[in-house]
């Protein structure tokens with residue numbers, strides 16, 4: 001099991017119980033800065049529940065979560081909301097605003113949360129869209145006029161607009177065709193590389209073992225509310241854990 005000095009996220013003895021159902025069971029987990037870490041696990045293992053705790057959207061029954069050295073339990077509601085700006089999030093279905101163009105979608109968080117002038121926002125949005133491979137000809141298109149892969153790119157540009165310290169990807173490729181899947185995975189890596197100098201951390205939740213091993217630095221396996229394996233990606237296929245072997249060989 002891996003431990004890191006000065007991690008982006010440190011989770012200690014995290015337990016979450018709904019009524020009498022324990023979903024997270026004394027979980028310990030460090031996520032290192034500046035790397036790509038993927039959480040794998042069977043359906044119902046508790047992955048989304050874990051993610052909601054990291055985002056401060058759910059309160060632990062017991063245990064603690066530190067994100068960027070902050071103890072989440074010490075933040076009040078207003079501070080929580082402010083703190084969430086450290087996170088960028090790419091959802092399974094890019095979740096763009098249907099009535100806003102690609103560029104307006106990316107501009108939205110900048111208008112909402114910064115004091116940048118319109119021209120500065122425009123320049124920044126162009127750079128963001130270019131960085132994810134969206135050509136100017138598509139900037140004014142509505143989400144319904146874009147392909148699934150392009151919507152993902154726009155969603156990623158929007159998530160990156162406020163320069164988050166931590167990018168969270170929740171099943172970023174589920175439901176995509178193989179070529180788009182490959183593209184999104186490459187985009188996650190190039191985005192991580194481009195933001196390495198500022199130590200941006202990437203956390204992915206995935207079912208896709210093959211892609212996970214290709215693009216991640218570290219891989220954790222969550223089973224019934226515990227991290228039961230946590231290794232560098234190249235070591236993961238050689239895990240002696242039987243469940244991990246079952247999952248890898250599915």
Ligand SMILES: Nc1ncnc2c1ncn2[C@@H]1O[C@H](COP(=O)(O)OP(=O)(O)OP(=O)(O)O)[C@@H](O)[C@H]1O
Nearest residue numbers: 018019021023041042043044045046047048049050
């Ligand atoms: N708000 C809630 N109230 C009660 N039970 C919940 C709640 N949220 C999650 N659970 C339970 O916690 C367990 C884990 O759910 P979770 O969504 O975290 O799994 P998951 O690993 O994300 O699964 P999947 O791969 O299917 O998305 C499930 O049994 C679920 O029913």
Ligand SMILES: [Mg+2]
Nearest residue numbers: 044047048049
């Ligand atoms: Mg889930």
